[in-house]
Amino acid sequence: MSLNLTASPSDSGNRDGIAKISDGMQLILTSTELSDVQFAVGRDYGDVKTFLAHRLILSIRSDVFDTMFYGSVPETCSAPIDVPDIHPEAFANMLSYIYTDAVKNLSQDNVFHTLGCADKYDLPLLVAICVEFALKELKIQNCLDMLDSAVLYASVAPSILEKCLCLIDESVEIVWKLDQFCAIGYEALRIILQRDMLTANEDKIYSAVEKWTANMCKSKNVGVSPANRREIVGRALYLIRFPLLTDTQLLDGPVQTGLLLQSEAWDICQYKHAVIKPDLPFPTESRQNVRSQGVINYTIPDLRELSEASKCSDPISVRKLLWNIEVVKRTDSGSATLGFYLECSGDPECDSWKYQVTTEFRLLPWKTGTTAINKQFEKSVFDKKKPWAGTSRFASMKDLLDPAKGYVNPADFSLKLQVHLTADLPGAAG
Template sequence: MPKNGSTTAAADWRRSVPGISNLLHHALETGQMADVEFSVGREYGDVVIFPAHKFILSLNSDVFNAMFNGGLPETRGKSIDITEVLPDAFSIMLVYMYTGSVEDSLRVENVFHVIYCADKYNLPLLMDLCLQFVLIQLEPDTCLAYLEIIKPYPHDSVPAFMEKCLEIADALTETVLRSEQFLLISQNTLEMVVQRETLSADENSIYTAVEKWAVEACRRNNLRPSGNNRRQMLGSVLFLVRFPLLTDAQLVNGPAKSELLSESELLALYKYKHAIVKPPLAFPTEPRTGCGWTLQCHERVFVQPEDANWLAGEVSGIEDDGVTVQLVGRSVTINERDQIVRASDILKKGQAILAFDGVWKTAKYYSIAAERDSHVVRIGDQKVAVGFVYIRISRDEMAARKAAHVG
């Protein structure tokens, strides 16, 4: 050390990156004082070397703690080979363990790889951050695919995440059933969907989608799509379809024509529908509650957080220090009240916003609807009302609200 007590040039980083989080991030980026390194991604082609610090990793993860302090023979050297992990995901996990943040690094392309890392190394809070990110990405054509990926993980937040996916299937059943991903889900996930009381499609649409799924399942298993093979693929799902709700014409042109149901099952259905004394059936007979639901409109506001993307939300609280707006999957407090605007204020400017069609999608102003002053935007070829957001509400509750309003 120089006589005047000043630090050397090599130590200047201590002055330029103040704060524990910044210091740790610097140590991770530079590999300074690292005592272990990981060779990551051999299965993905290029191997990336990550220097790290056993102490930091052990504090974060009991898996790493056992790895470094439990005497495992493969960790006695300085380099550890991790073949099946995507390097980008491993990097995000390391940054999280050093700083507690994933910043803006999560993408649809890498988030499921990060989830794999969070599970592999037992990082439940990182798993929570990833699931929150995926929730915002949910759309009708992806909700079941994402459910399929997430459901095997033994994490406390997974059941709630799965329910959110299934709620989209409830609200937009027809769209979900027609999606390409629906045909690729497992039999177990299909059962989760078809058993729900709150699906909003008619039963013939549900049956038709189940038939298509069974045909595709036969193809995946190199089976001829005969009636018996399709029944084998469906298993218990067959007995969740409410065949008694189909009309005679739908039964004749559907399961009877495709030979999905046996002659005895078809005869029992016919007797149930027309005989005075109804025979017992192996199928549910009551309509799904979702089919009796309608739509009610409520105006939404839009906010513009620091990321400059307009987000739609609903005011959930007004305090002296700001307004709290509930967004999809999270809430945000806006301290500047002029950041909260009506949908029409944005639409009239022709700016891109998020439109509601069961989930929020990017859309642009299209025209003003003739009815009221509701505005319309276009997502592809589809018009979506944006001045208002649709929420599902039972007819009984609708009648009660109308009565209260009149009173």
């Protein structure tokens, strides 16, 4: 049989004027001609889809397929090969990569399925593509969804898991409030509680676990009772640093709800106050979470649309307070400038909080060779009356919007900003 090079109405693509090998390979992939193997994919997902492919092409790209088709005990290929554990979208992405070196339909919904598929068929470059995509898409709003998947693929892509956890470390006060938190898996919760760099007080960590156990009880259709809570949280309970709670927090919190047994609470009180201290199953050392430095990154999506209504970055945690970038368009005597500020949410439990903060505001140019714009502010005082620092005239909007200057991305007029901050101890401002 020979490959018919004449385009016809039944062809899924037009062969006239194919200039690149990748275009030809895409046409072969979407065509049924000369295919010699079928795959029935996705039974475990309830959506079985049949894919036609070419054994030789698959074997050239993957040692797994080479062994499957040309090893000592090759597949007969007389019937579709059953692939129940791979999602059809992931298998389609893999075939696209094998045939064309491109993955056009990678998305947040299928990237981890594709990652698993790439690992199964030993395609390390496709693994790298998936990792790069996931890291680029990662943000506070989806970090918990990604964390559950990253835990499953930790051995394949440990960098995704670590990046998720670092983001949670920095912004855990926001993460607790996300709807997704109450639905994360047990292993994800356990790994979070193990973290030594969580930027939250232990009472907040305990409260988040209480909320998670209550939701898990409801999802399993069991009563929200102390016994059920303890059974669901399991050994992860002993990752909460209960000895760091005040006596009031201990008695009004986990003792009152029954998450802690009275005998456990008594041992904790003895440990805190008695000369002879009992051994505890709970960690007793504080988390090393009081960071004095941080870096905030923010990309203005389209500088042309920036107005006098300010835009803010996602916050990070430094000194257990939340800090974010705020940008706004300022107009003075007909001249428009970029207002660029660092803002602090402050300490809701203390009206007298005060920090001395050294900051460096950076504009990161899109074009290589363009000099970055940096402005430093030494020891700005942040407190309840003035929880911000920065300038209303960081740079001329006219200059920034000129693609020839090299600051904005000419494709979408996005602009990258960064703030480095160092916060001195509370009260150091004198």
